[in-house]
Amino acid sequence: MLIRSRPDWWLPERAATPESLYLNRRQWLTGSGLLGAGLLGGGLVGALTATPAHAAAPALPALRHTKGLVTTDDALTPYEAVSGYNNFYEFGTDKTDPAANAGTLKPRPWTLAVDGEVSKPTRFDIDALLKAMPLEERVYRLRCVEGWSMVIPWVGFPLASLLKQVEPTSKAKYVAFATLNDRTQMPGLRARVLDWPYVEGLRLDEAMHPLTMLVVGLYGRVLPNQNGAPIRLVVPWKYGFKSIKSIVSLKLVERQPPTSWSRSAPSEYGFYANVNPKVSHPRWSQAKERRIGEFFRRDTLMFNGYAAEVAGLYKGMNLARYY
C-alpha cells in the first residue's frame, strides 16, 4: 500500500517550521537536477523564474496537522510548478494563463452558500469558516485526466465536517458544486469553451469520505488565486477536473447533478472520473502519467493510489461503464 503515516518526529517539526522543510526539499530537487528538467514546458520554465517564492503569500492561521490520516511519501512538486502550471479555464486555456490572469479574482469578501436537501441551509462567510474549522495539511497526489500529475501539500478540512453542520436530509443523495460566474473577475468566461459556470458533483458517500477535502491553502500558505482561491474541492482518487475551484455554492440534491466536462464531452468524461489505469480515455491511454518534474513516465495507480480507502465505494460497479 502506498499510503503511509509519517514517522512521529516528522509532524511537530513540520507544523512548526514548514517553510524550512519545503526549502530543503526544493534544494534537494534542484541539486538532483529534477527541477527544471526538460519535461517542464518552456512556458513553465518562464513561470518558474518569474513567480515569487511562496514565502510572499500570507501564512494561514492555526495550521493543525492531523496525524497520519493519509499522505504519500512521493516527493512534493515544487511550489512554483503547483502555482504556475494550472488548469482554470475561467482564466484561459493555456497552463500558464491562470497564474498570469487570476489577479482579477477577488477572494474577499466571499460567501459559500450551502442549501438544498439540508435541515440548516447556511451562507458561510469565508473568514468565519476559516476560524471555525480546524485546518489540517494533507499531502495528496493530483492526477489530471490529460496524463500529468503532481504531489501537493494542501491545507483545508474534510468536506464531511461542513456537511454535518448543515444536516443533510434523507433525500440528499448527491452534492452539486458551482464555481463563481463573474465576467468582471474571470476574463475566460467570455470564451465558450465550457457552459459556465463550471459545475461538478459527487455522490453523497464520496462527499462524506474522509479523504475528500475543502482546501483553502497549500504549502502552509493562503491558496493562490490560480489554484482556486479562496476555497476549492480536492478529491484525490478522481481526475483533477472533479476538484472544482473557487466554489460559491454547494447544493445537496436527490438526483445526479450535471457536471461541466461530462456535459461538454459525455463520451470522454464521466460523472465518476475515478483515476483508472485500465480504462482509457477515447483518445489516449490512462496507464501512465508524467509527474511534473520527472523525466520518465510512471505507472498510474488504481484510484490514484487510494484504492485501499475508496474501492469499497464502488463495489460491484462496472467501472468501464461508469467512468
Ligand SMILES: Nc1nc2c(c(=O)[nH]1)N[C@H]1C(S)=C(S)[C@@H](COP(=O)(O)O)O[C@H]1N2
Ligand atoms: N472552476 C474550475 N475548476 C477546475 C478547473 C477549471 O478549469 N475551472 N480545472 C480542473 C482541472 S482539469 C484540474 S487538473 C485541476 C487543477 O488544479 P490545480 O491547478 O490546482 O493543479 O483543477 C480543476 N478544477
Ligand SMILES: [Mo]
Ligand atoms: Mo485536469
